[in-house]
Each structure stands twice: as structure tokens, then as C-alpha cells.
Amino acid sequence: MIKKSILKTLALGFLSIFSGVSNAQNTADYQVVPIPMEITQNQESPFELSRETKIVTGDDSQIMRRNAGFLQQYIKQQTGIETIIATKGEGSRIVLQTGLKSDSPEAYEINVSSDVITVTGASEAGVFYGIQTLRKSIPVKKTATITFPSVKIKDAPRFSYRGMMLDVARHMFSVEEIKTFIDMLSLHNINKFHWHLTEDQGWRIEIKKYPRLTEIGSMRKETVIGRNSGRYDGETYGGYYTQEEIKEIVKYASDQHITIIPEIDMPGHMLAALSAYPELGCTGGPYEVWTQWGVSEDVLCVGKDQTLKFVEDVLNEVMDLFPSEMIHIGGDECPKSRWKECPSCQAKIKELGLEADDHHSAEERLQSHFISQVEKIINDRGRKLIGWDEILEGGLAPNATVMSWRGMSGGIEAAKQGHDVVMTPNSHVYFDHYQSTDVSRDPLAIGGYSPVERVYSLEPVPSVLSKKQRKHILGAQANLWTEYIPVFEHAQFMVLPRMAALSEVQWMEPENKNYEDFLQRLLKLIEIYKINDYNYARHIFDLNAEFVPNAKDNTIDVYLSSLTNGDIFYTLNGTAPVKHSPKYKGVIKVNKDADVMAKTYFNEESSRVFSESISFNLATTKPIKSLQPVDKQYGYDGISTLVDGLKGNNNYRTGRWIAFRGNDLKAVIELGSEPVTIREAALTTNVVKGDWIFDVRQFEVLVSDDGKNFRTVASRDFDPLQRSDSDGIKNHVLRFDPVEARYVKIIGESEKSMPEWHGGAGLPGYLFVDEIVIK
Structure with missing residues (x-):
């Protein structure tokens, strides 16, 4: 329960940071990220924090003294006030203690009265999260005193697993940078650090029994430039963490109540290991640490007994270093492909009596057998196996936990x-995706589109599960893969502030979430x-724009807004707006081609310039009806997307494209109350074969006077895509003799069965379409 009345009052001081209102009082604001479950006002005088305030540990354990040290550090950093740590005390004090009764060991309560703030946790971790709430409520301002309004706060996390993954195999970061990343996790109440340590492109953990893993496997001779461009930088890249460094990092995380879950990726993504020990592969090599991105065909040979011995030795050293119950x-x-040609793997399939069926190949069953053997190694040490949702293929290992990344279906x-299950769908929480549709002004990313709002919208518990099944959803996690993230400052840019949105998904009950409210609280964070x-x-300070086709007025109605509520100025001719440009006053009605640019000013700062082009044709703004359903995952604003005057870029996740899969684009556009002469129709598609997105197989244009009886005026069939065909945006134009029509039906047939050369052979592909142009 959130007591809105007091939260609204307490928030006013911090909103002044960006609104320009004078902040006369140094008052704590409990509207933090994530916001506590319950905040109730007490009828007492406020508490005043000063240099006379003591931080008192209710029990004198090392963990509680460390908790007190964190609070002392946070207060000094944000305010300059130096407090005192003591085991007991009177007068102005903050008391840290355990003893709270709760089903969650991370639950806490905060009681603020005139002379004491008491933080009571169900465990030392609960106390730590209470400290985080206090920390985030304190103004960032050098001052002599801070006033805390008298309240009672009750809070506990929704999920026990609140994770963030960092890949250090493609690009690695220093020990100090990893520690900073851990600090960022604790600020956001994240308690699991999933550390991706090995890959085709580099092995980053010292294994004493296999020294060549780091001598050879940690170094690649060069790195591809861009997205597998075929050009390379010619510079050796690599490095690894020693076991002593790993112990240091594990302790650093543990001190902040964060568990590090190590990942040793297998049986695929093992090319770095094969380069060091080629006898573990199906072909025997030679292999080299991969210098490009993607998925290598060379994997561990699971038909050889020595491979399992290698895995057992590596995992035992890993488990000696990491006390985590979960091992990824x-x-x-x-x-x-290698297993299909490998005599050892095929002999193992025969030995085990593994057979293909309608659902799984014999090789998939071989992988399941291997994963089950690995699980036994982990279980024998009292640990639990966790893996990506592909471990479902061929049958799931008996006690495994699944990390669902290819959407939610694997987790379901x-x-x-x-x-x-841990939910980490790439549709919402892959932080290597772009954060803006304006990709030309952002650093290079892998693709995709996962802005803060989409992260915030994630609901990790699918409604299709029964009450009993929902209990298996342990929590949620976001992932940062680092193919295109060579330095730590870039990694920070990719995760912040999306990590703040993630924290509310992980911590709060869904009925308490509110995105607009979150954005205001985010300003303080x-x-x-x-x-x-x-x-x-x-990006959250960028202007938000909504383009709405208005068939009645034959206009595209443009609505602009900003987080800071400053004045917005715009132009329609492609020139950069200034303070003398027209001021936005509620809606911009556009009825012809225009280059919309807009900018807002706030607190002596300004946003980036927003830019979008609108192109009109006979179909723009007209009523459109879809005769077949749009794909639910990629439906966005629905069929009206095809007549909104806006063109999508190469990123198919921006909302400018909509998709069909297993069915076809079939849409009817009403051109007007009187017949219109037309001679050309065009359809734009986006092809990304690696993501199962194929081109149209047939494009057909039909016309009608009554919207019921249609006749074909143009049609074209397209050959199946070949592996060598290029990806990208395709513009398909059909020209025909001039014809009068009130209604136009557009049919675009999707790929119903992807070709044999594709990894999804036989399955339907996606058809992504954008603007329909009629001339």
C-alpha cells in the first residue's frame, strides 16, 4: 500500500531540481526508486540529522558494523555530514537492528521519530535495503542538517531473485570497474550479479589445472570492426581475472549482500577453450579465439569422456571460488552440425540409444544428456544448475533452473x-539494445529497441500460469552483452537509467507501479x-512525440511532451528550433510533407533536438482495416502504423514496423467518399534473416468501389530468399494502368516455411512491414 498523500507532499522538494523552484528546506524525500510498499505519516516532530547523530548497531556483528559503515559513507558523500558509529548511544541516533518477523529475509521497517530513526531488518540484508532507502531519500546537497519527516515505512521485495548480467568475455573491465558495477547494483536493490566469464571470443577466469585457458584462450589476435564488417583492428585484445582477484570481487559483492553467479558457457560458445585444448573439439582443430561476433559452429565434443572430465575439473575450481548456490x-x-559429422558424438548417441522424434533430434537429446551429467557434477557439490532456455531442448535436466531469454515461452x-525460472526476455531487458529510435546519435549497439518505458512494462509472471506454477518464477534479470561495448563508461551508459526501471520490476508489486510517477522519482536518483x-x-530528457493519423481532418496530429515540463519550440521545415521558433501549444496538425523538429529548455539546459519526417500520399491518414491479425509481440500501434506518414529505419523494434507471422498482411484502405484515380502502390519491408524476418513472397493490389467486390490490378511473386541475399529495408513498387477506386486492398504474403539453409528451416518467418504508399 502506498500512502499517496504524504508521498506527494514529500516529493515537492526534489522536483525543484529540474523545475527551477527554490528548495528552501533540506528535507528527506521517501519517494525513492524503488518506492517502498507502505509509507505512513506519524504524528511526531521530524528527526534532524547532524554531525551529532550516531549510527548505532543493535548487535555488534561484523556484518552490522559494515552496514553502518555504508550508511555513514552515503551520508557524508551526499551531504558532507560526518556521523559517528557506536554500539550504543542516546540522543540523535540511527539504530540498525535485526529481529523483524517476515517471510522475506530482505524485508525491513523504518520508524522515524523526533530523536531516533530505527531500521529493523528481517536479516542483515534487510537492514542493508532499509539503509538504501534512507540513502536515496537524503538530498544531494552539502549542508549541516537534514530533516526527516516522521514516518513508518514497511517494505519487502516481490522477488527473491533480482539479477543483472554482465558479459566480460567479449570485452572485459578492470577489477575496480567491476566493483563500481557492484556498487551500482546495490544502489538499485539488485541482489544477484550474473557474471558471464567465458565465450568464443575470450576466457576470463584463471583455472589452475588448465593454464592454457588463460595463456591462450584469454587473448584474441584482433577484433572485428563494427557488425562483422570483414575489417579488423589488428590489435591484440585480452586479459583475465586471477583467482585472487575473483575472491576479492566475491567478497566485495558479499559485503553488499550481492551473490555472484558465475557462468561458464557450454557446450557451445567454447571456441576460446578449444583454442587452448583442441583435443576437446570434434575436429581436433586447429582453433583460434574468435575475432568476430556471433555463434561458432565449433563446440565441445560431448562424445568424448575427456570432455566431461575437463568440465568437471573447471566447475570444481569455479565452485571453490564462488559460494553461490546457483552455477550457470x-x-x-x-x-x-559438428556433432552430426563427429564419429565420437554419433557413437555416444548410439551407445545411449538416443533417437529423434517429432520434437527433438538425436543431437538435441545428446545435449540434454550432457547437461544432465553436468548437473550431477554441480549437485554433488550441493549446488544447483541454471542455464538459458535452450536447456529445455531435448528434455530438461531434473533439477535445473531455466533463464528464459527468447521471450517468455521457455520460462512458461x-x-x-x-x-x-528467472525471466529475462530479450524483448524487454537486453540492455545491449538501443534506448532510442534515433540510433544515428547513439553509440553502436547490437540492434533492438528497449527504452526505459519498455523495461518498466515487463511483468515477469505470465498470467497464463496457474497459482501453483507462478511460484516457480523466482524473479527477473537484465543482461548486458558487450560485443559493441569496449569501455566501462559505455557499459554504464547502456544500463543507466534502465537499471532503475528494472529495480521497480524486481522489487515492487505490479499494482503499485506507475511509470509517470517513476520518472519523477528517477530525477532524484x-x-x-x-x-x-x-x-x-x-534519453528520458528527450522529447516524447506521438503521431496520430486523423482521417476526419486528413492530418497527422503531433503531440509533444517532456519530463521536465519546460517550454517546447518546434519547426516544420527542417531547421533547428530556437527560443524564437513557434511554441508548442497542445497539438500540431500537419497536412503535407514536413520535417518536424522540436526542442525543450529547462533549468538553463536543453534537450536534444527531436526530428521526424512526415510524408503524405493518398493512403496517409485514411481509415485502414486489417483482415488478418497483427503479431501480438510486434503489434505496437496496430494496422494504422501503415498509414501514419512515418518511415521506419533498420531497427525493426522501434514501433514504426508491425509484423505478421504464420499469416499475411491483408488490409483495406478507404481512400475517400468519391473514387480516386491511382496508378501505383508500394510496400516497405524490413529483412533480418538472422532474426527470422523474411521478405514478402507475394505483393498484390486490388481495388473496389464498394469495399466488398475487389478486382486485382497488379500482382508480383517473389522467389524465396537465399542465404547470400542482403538484409535491410526493401521497397516494393507495383505500377499499373490508371484506375479509379474508393477502396484499395493490399496483400503481402509472408514466408510460411523458412528455407533449408536457415536455422529455423520449415518454420514460418516474420514479415515486417511499414508504410503503404499509394499514388
Whole structure:
């Protein structure tokens, strides 16, 4: 329960940071990220924090003294006030203690009265999260005193697993940078650090029994430039963490109540290991650490007994270093082509009596057998196996936990089978995706589109699960893969402030979430980013624009808004707006081709310039009806997207494109109350074969006078795509003899069965379409 009345009052002081209102009082604001479950006002005088305030540990354990040290550090950093740590005390004091009764060990309560703030946790971790709430409520301002309004706060996390993954195999970061990343996790109440340590492109953890893993496997001779351009930088890249460094990092995380879950990816993504020990592969090599991105065909040979021995030795050293109950073994993206040709793997399939059926190949069943053997190694040490959702293929290992990344379906299936699940769908929480549709002004990313709002919208518990099955959803996690992230400042830019949105998904009950409210609370958190020198993305300060086709007025209605509520100025001719440009006053009605540009000013700063082009044709703004359903995952604003005057770029996730899969684009556009002469129709598609997105197979244009009886005026069939055909935006134009029509039907047939050369052979592909142009 959130007591809105008091929260609204307490928030006013911090909103002044960006609104320009004078902040006369140094008052704590409990509207933090994530916001506590319940905040109730007490009828007492406020508490005043000063240099006379003591931080008192209710029990004198090392953990509680460390908790007190964190609070002392936060207060000094944000305010300059130096407090005192003591085991007992009177007068102005903050008391840290355990003893709270709760089902969650991370629950806490905060009681603020005139002379004491008491933080009571169900465990030392609960106390730590209470400290985080206090920390985030304190103004970032050098001052002699801070006033805390008298309240009672009750809080506990929704999920026990609140994770963030960092890939250090493609690009790695220093020990100090990893520690900074851990600091960022604790600020956001994240308690699991999933550390991706090995890949085709580099092995980053010292294994004493296999020294060549780091001597050879940690170094690649060069790195591809851009997205597998075929050009390379010619510079050796690599490095690894020694076991002593790993112990240091594990302790650093543990001190902040964060568990590090190591990942040793297998049986695929093992080319770095094969380069060091080629006898573990199916072909025997030679292999080299991969210098490009993607998925290598060369994987561990699971038909050899020595491979399992290698895995056992590596995992035992890993488990000696990491006390985590969960050990991640990857299990994703493992091509089976080598296994199909490998005598050892085929002999193992025969020995085990593995057979293909309608659902799984013999090789998939071989992978399942291997994963089950690995699980036994992990279980024998009292640990639990966790892996990506591909470990479902061929049958799931008995006690495995599934990390569902290819959407939610893998997690749903695992939960129905009674397995625990962590939801990390690439549709919402892959932080290597772009944060803006304006990709030309952002650093190079892998693709995709996952802005703060989409992260915030994630609901990790699917409604299709039963009450019993929902209990298997342990929590949620976001992932940062680093193919295109060579330096730590870039990594920070990619995760902040999306990590703040993630924290509310992980911590709060869904009925308490509110995105607009979150954005206002985020402003204060950003002040903490600043004093810690965290490099955060500033897209939330960009203008938001909504383009609405208005068939009645034959206009595209443009609505602009900003988080800061400053004045917005715009132009329609492609020139940069200034303070003397027209001021936005509620809606901009556009009825012809225009280049919309807009900018807002706030607190002596300004946003980036927003830019969007609108192109009109006979179909623009006209009523359109879809005769077949749009794909639910990629439906966005629906069929009206095809007549909104806006063109999509190469990124198919921006909302400018809509998709069909297993069915076709069939849409009818009403051109007007009187017949219109037309001679040309065009359809734009976006092809990304690696993401199962194919081109149209047939494009047909039909016309009608009554909207019921249609006749074809143009049609074209397209050959199946070949592996060598280029990806990208395709513009298909059909020209025909002039004809009068009131209604135009557009048919675009999708790829119903992807070709044999494709990894999804036989399955339907996606058809992504954008603007329909009629002339």
C-alpha cells in the first residue's frame, strides 16, 4: 500500500531540481526508486540529522558494523555530514537492528521519530535495503542538517531473485570497474550479479589445472570492426581475472549482500577453450579465439569422456571460488552440425540409444544428456544448475533452473514442468539494445529497441500460469552483452537509467507501479548517479512525440511532451528550433510533407533536438482495416502504423514496423467518399534473416468501389530468399494502368516455411512491414 498523500507532499522538494523552484528546506524525500510498499505519516516532530547523530548497531556483528559503515559513507558523500558509529548511544541516533518477523529475509521497517530513526531488518540484508532507502531519500546537497519527516515505512521485495548480467568475455573491465558495477547494483536493490566469464571470443577466469585457458584462450589476435564488417583492428585484445582477484570481487559483492553467479558457457560458445585444448573439439582443430561476433559452429565434443572430465575439473575450481548456490552453465546457441559429422558424438548417441522424434533430434537429446551429467557434477557439490532456455531442448535436466531469454515461452514451459525460472526476455531487458529510435546519435549497439518505458512494462509472471506454477518464477534479470561495448563508461551508459526501471520490476508489486510517477522519482536518483560519476543515458530528457493519423481532418496530429515540463519550440521545415521558433501549444496538425523538429529548455539546459519526417500520399491518414491479425509481440500501434506518414529505419523494434507471422498482411484502405484515380502502390519491408524476418513472397493490389467486390490490378511473386541475399529495408513498387477506386486492398504474403539453409528451416518467418504508399 502506498500512502499517496504524504508521498506527494514529500516529493515537492526534489522536483525543484529540474523545475527551477527554490528548495528552501533540506528535507528527506521517501519517494525513492524503488518506492517502498507502505509509507505512513506519524504524528511526531521530524528527526534532524547532524554531525551529532550516531549510527548505532543493535548487535555488534561484523556484518552490522559494515552496514553502518555504508550508511555513514552515503551520508557524508551526499551531504558532507560526518556521523559517528557506536554500539550504543542516546540522543540523535540511527539504530540498525535485526529481529523483524517476515517471510522475506530482505524485508525491513523504518520508524522515524523526533530523536531516533530505527531500521529493523528481517536479516542483515534487510537492514542493508532499509539503509538504501534512507540513502536515496537524503538530498544531494552539502549542508549541516537534514530533516526527516516522521514516518513508518514497511517494505519487502516481490522477488527473491533480482539479477543483472554482465558479459566480460567479449570485452572485459578492470577489477575496480567491476566493483563500481557492484556498487551500482546495490544502489538499485539488485541482489544477484550474473557474471558471464567465458565465450568464443575470450576466457576470463584463471583455472589452475588448465593454464592454457588463460595463456591462450584469454587473448584474441584482433577484433572485428563494427557488425562483422570483414575489417579488423589488428590489435591484440585480452586479459583475465586471477583467482585472487575473483575472491576479492566475491567478497566485495558479499559485503553488499550481492551473490555472484558465475557462468561458464557450454557446450557451445567454447571456441576460446578449444583454442587452448583442441583435443576437446570434434575436429581436433586447429582453433583460434574468435575475432568476430556471433555463434561458432565449433563446440565441445560431448562424445568424448575427456570432455566431461575437463568440465568437471573447471566447475570444481569455479565452485571453490564462488559460494553461490546457483552455477550457470549457459547451454544456449549450441549448433549441432559438428556433432552430426563427429564419429565420437554419433557413437555416444548410439551407445545411449538416443533417437529423434517429432520434437527433438538425436543431437538435441545428446545435449540434454550432457547437461544432465553436468548437473550431477554441480549437485554433488550441493549446488544447483541454471542455464538459458535452450536447456529445455531435448528434455530438461531434473533439477535445473531455466533463464528464459527468447521471450517468455521457455520460462512458461519450464514453470509448467515444475522448474524454477528467472525471466529475462530479450524483448524487454537486453540492455545491449538501443534506448532510442534515433540510433544515428547513439553509440553502436547490437540492434533492438528497449527504452526505459519498455523495461518498466515487463511483468515477469505470465498470467497464463496457474497459482501453483507462478511460484516457480523466482524473479527477473537484465543482461548486458558487450560485443559493441569496449569501455566501462559505455557499459554504464547502456544500463543507466534502465537499471532503475528494472529495480521497480524486481522489487515492487505490479499494482503499485506507475511509470509517470517513476520518472519523477528517477530525477532524484540521477543526482546520486552524478555524485558517483556514473555515465548515464539522458534519453528520458528527450522529447516524447506521438503521431496520430486523423482521417476526419486528413492530418497527422503531433503531440509533444517532456519530463521536465519546460517550454517546447518546434519547426516544420527542417531547421533547428530556437527560443524564437513557434511554441508548442497542445497539438500540431500537419497536412503535407514536413520535417518536424522540436526542442525543450529547462533549468538553463536543453534537450536534444527531436526530428521526424512526415510524408503524405493518398493512403496517409485514411481509415485502414486489417483482415488478418497483427503479431501480438510486434503489434505496437496496430494496422494504422501503415498509414501514419512515418518511415521506419533498420531497427525493426522501434514501433514504426508491425509484423505478421504464420499469416499475411491483408488490409483495406478507404481512400475517400468519391473514387480516386491511382496508378501505383508500394510496400516497405524490413529483412533480418538472422532474426527470422523474411521478405514478402507475394505483393498484390486490388481495388473496389464498394469495399466488398475487389478486382486485382497488379500482382508480383517473389522467389524465396537465399542465404547470400542482403538484409535491410526493401521497397516494393507495383505500377499499373490508371484506375479509379474508393477502396484499395493490399496483400503481402509472408514466408510460411523458412528455407533449408536457415536455422529455423520449415518454420514460418516474420514479415515486417511499414508504410503503404499509394499514388
